[in-house]
Amino acid sequence: MQVPQGRSRFGRFHLDWRAGGLPWLSIPGLILGTLLICMPFVLVEVPPLVDVPGHMGAAAIEAASPASPLGKYLGWKWVFTLNIGGDVLMKVLGAQFGILAAGWWSTVLATALFAGGALATIRMANPRGGHGAPWAMMFVFSFPLLTGFLNYILGTGLSLTMFAAAIWLEDRPRLRAAVLVVAQPLAMLCHAIGGLLLAILIASNALGREMDRLPAGWWRRSQWRTVLSTHDWKAALRRLVVLCWPLLATVVTIILWKLLSPAPVRSLNTWRWDQKGEFLWLTLRDQSFWLDAVTTVATFALLLVGPFLGGRWNWQRGLPGLAVAVLYVIIPSDINGSAFVDVRLLPPAMMLLLGLQDWSGAPARRAKAIALAGLALLGLRTVVTAASFADYADDFRQQLSALEHIQPGSRVLTFVEHSCIEESWRNTRRDHLASLASVYRQAWVNDNWAIPGLHMVVPRFRPARNFVADPSEFVWSRGCQGGRLRSVDSALRYAPIERVDYVWLIDTGLPRNPDPRLRLVWQEGRSLLFAVRPLGFPTWRPRDN
Incomplete structure (x- = not known):
């Protein structure tokens, strides 16, 4: 008796392993293709995708215990919304493996x-x-x-x-x-x-x-009646x-x-x-x-x-x-x-x-x-x-070395130079890197997504009206749209420096008019970390690159 394609002789559906003879669509080919697509993630600890550090920072806020310093600054409120798949997955994985592993696995599984x-x-x-x-x-x-x-x-x-x-x-x-x-x-x-x-x-x-x-030809008016x-x-x-x-x-x-x-x-x-x-x-x-x-x-x-x-x-x-x-x-x-x-x-x-x-x-x-x-x-x-993932991993490690100089539970005001296509085709992917301060140091940063009804992070610490959450961390270089967007100098001019413990500048370069309340404690290329001190004379001196 001839068995119809797609079924066994007992009527139970089974898979055609060869999928019409195309090896990349066979079951082994499908599995191998998916694994190869995900292979670049093996080279990194933090997936170098722009928003992933932000997702990991949000997961740290959700997982923070009542005794955590994060609880003073940020809260979390679960709501029924059609935008919570990654948050739920990170919560499930984070409870077993920690936030870093949860962020990595969530990204790999989604990919x-x-x-x-x-x-x-x-x-x-x-x-x-x-x-x-x-x-x-x-x-x-x-x-x-x-x-x-x-x-x-x-x-x-x-x-x-x-x-x-x-x-x-x-x-x-x-x-x-x-x-x-x-x-x-x-x-x-x-x-x-x-x-x-x-x-x-x-x-x-x-x-x-x-x-x-x-x-055939049903779309022709002459065929409609037929x-x-x-x-x-x-x-x-x-x-x-x-x-x-x-x-x-x-x-x-x-x-x-x-x-x-x-x-x-x-x-x-x-x-x-x-x-x-x-x-x-x-x-x-x-x-x-x-x-x-x-x-x-x-x-x-x-x-x-x-x-x-x-x-x-x-x-x-x-x-x-x-x-x-x-x-x-x-x-x-x-x-x-x-x-x-x-x-x-x-x-x-x-x-x-x-x-x-x-x-x-x-x-x-x-x-x-x-x-x-x-x-x-x-x-x-x-x-x-x-190859780019390996490069991003090295860059992330260098940028995150600033966290070694931040005390746990601190308030960190962050400004990151948002890369634009006018200056570089390659994206630096540092836009939300500051959110990892919440993961590694249980620190407050102004980098979280906190739109009510869309996100579940609830800001409790509000140093100033426009310096609470994303996109307050973004600044632009002069090459982006002719310098019409906010620069690091204009951002620092209005920043609530007196209400935070550190100011972290990621890939912005030195400000032209340094604030005397800022004391340099770390520098890596164009990135700098300043500790905030009471008003006084500037004593920091940037090292030459």
Whole structure:
């Protein structure tokens, strides 16, 4: 008796290990690919992603005991909000392994889920034509991950993984529905937009399948009458209901969030159309302008030229990526105080469009060449990423040596030079490094995210109105936007120096007009740490570099 593909002779679903003969989509290939993507993290203790030190600082505040000095300065209030995946994961891991290990493991697990979920989706939806999988993997280390949007990466990774599981379980509708009903609230709690992707992917995939069932040329006006009279619309509607009714769990989650979550302080939604256009170019910005530029041009060229070379989409494979791309265009850029909401969607859109581009109908040698070229470029980018992680690890160690000169429980006013593209393509990723003072020294810093209704950190110590939380720590060099933004000198001019114990300047260089209350206790290149003393004559003298 011939066994139908995908099932054993006893009717129980089993996995096809080879996935249509493409080795990178076999189960060993999927596992190996995910591990290789995560390999750069082996080189670091603190993941060098912009926001990760901030997440670790927040975890230290949440875990602080009543006797901790942090409790005098900062509190934590758990609220029901769709942005807590990383916080919950760090709490669970931190209770067992400590904050540093929790931050590292949370980042690695989120990255693995993001990469593995994308590969699993390609495996399930495009097993024989997924030659674009290596090209899709280039968007793992893209703007959202390199920025350290852990909640979003975790939510998106869970959505991609559960989307793949939903395709796998289509022959077992009850189990599939149960998995989706549980997975959707979990993904939404990780992050609203990342979790919403699961419902969008399920719905667009189901709708695309029905569009593929329509007669050829159904979009022509001359065919509409024939299609309306001959197509079994009732059967199509039944199939859509069976596949999509579990998505009500997303609707229920959103309703509960609106009813139970505190109203956000910032409710203004803003569309930044220039930002949407710029990030078509900037989403792969990493270490090398030319490597990132070549990669960006190559990936867009593959999408545009691929259909002429044999890489095509049907509606079922193309609509999920197209739906995410449309959402990227229409969604606001800032929502309730959360910035860069829209541009986070570009990487998963590109991953879906590239990975689900079907090359099975192209000549075999051409499809193989496309896959090998993608693997070579992906390998090069992974090596560059790993080398950069080693460099960032050395830099972080040098910068954090300042903490050896800070007394536990101190108040540390921090200013960090925010890197801008006008001066350097490579990001220093020091923006939230000061938050690690809360981890290592139980110290207060003005670096925390503390928007009510969005974050759970509650400031108790407020040295001055505009020096309580992020983004009060940012200053800019003269080369950024022509020097119109706040410099370290203008920041120090209004800073509440008399109410803190230390002033930590990260990569700002020496202020032009040093305050006489500041005594230099540490310097590493352009970074300096000052202890605050009563008003007197300046006695510090910076050492030459």
